Structures are given as C-alpha cells and as structure tokens.
Amino acid sequence: EAQVTQNPRYLITVTGKKLTVTCSQNMNHEYMSWYRQDPGLGLRQIYYSMNVEVTDKGDVPEGYKVSRKEKRNFPLILESPSPNQTSLYFCASSFRGTGAYEQYFGPGTRLTVT
C-alpha cells in the first residue's frame, strides 16, 4: 500500500529535550516536505527536500533541522524544543517538486512541548 508514515503519532516532551520525528514514504517520491498546522494559520511549510541531500527552508524553519540521506526518509529534528513548537506536524511527499503534483500526507504527529 502506497503511504507516508510518521512516528511517533503523539509526543509530549519538555522544553530543551531533543527529539526526532521520523517520516518515511514507499512511493519513490523525489519531493518531501514538513508542515506544521496551527489553528487559524493553516499549514505552513517548515522544510522541503527536492531529492537526496537536497534540502531547503520553507516559511517557518527556525528551531528545526532536517536531513535527507535516503530517498524514502525525511526526519524532522527539534534540537531544543520550546512551547511555541507545540503543533500538529505533517510530512508529505510527491512525485516531483514543481507544485503541480498531488501531495501525499502522513497521518500527522501531535507534539506538545511543556
């Protein structure tokens, strides 16, 4: 089954404790992206990757890191989480990154930072 998976689905952590949210897709998609969704603000792009070893900042990259060492995986790293990073996070992938292709989203990770 074609899918994007994220782990963990729910996470409660404390300020400053490094965490990683994993994202994996099995569709051989080149383009992967991370979004956060907050009430009233919609989905905002954090980082995206055009292909292996190619990443770039989205609209809200501060406080996040990513890496793309393999085509299927695109982990999101919070080195020192803060309460303002409490949000619902979605990973997405698509065939190409031109914006003209359907984005497939993972099920989301609900993160709470206390």
Added chain:
Amino acid sequence: RKEVEQDPGPFNVPEGATVAFNCTYSNSASQSFFWYRQDCRKEPKLLMSVYSSGNEDGRFTAQLNRASQYISLLIRDSKLSDSATYLCVVNARFQKLVFGTGTRLLVSP
C-alpha cells in the same frame, strides 16, 4: 494580504443542498491550483485539481478565474460525509504550495 484567503465558515447546510466556496490568491503568476479535504485534524487529501477550463468530478465542480484570481468549489447534493474542512491550495511560488486556512462545511440531516 494573505497569499491564499478562504472564508473559514462554518457553512451549515442540510443534506441535499448545493454549497459553494471561494478562495482568492494574491500571486497572479500562480500556475497550479487544488482543493484538498481534511477531516477533523487528520491528514489533508487531494479532492481535485483545478484546471483553467474548469473540471467536474461527480458532485464536485471546480472553477478557476484567473482575471479575478479566485478558485471555487461547488458541491451538489451534499451528503453527511461531505462534512469536513476544504483547503484551497495554490502553487504560489516555484516548488512551493501555499495552503489556505480552510473552509469548514457541516452537513446536517
């Protein structure tokens, strides 16, 4: 001005009603337009792409008006299962999709 603007709703309609949503975008150079559906904080899923000539998929019709910079979604014969948030998505810049904040639809019996 937001790059993509939608009326947040909610739009409360009875089953069987026809309902329409509009979405405006600010970048006249935008090339690709989509409607995504999102159920109650689950992941967004593509509902339909929006083509210049307009397109229809069953009860759903999408239109693009480049001159006025808006896209629309028309849902005919609303079903209870249509209750969701509908996200307008625009390829506003190269390699980048911009999502609207969504319009919430509630269909009641």
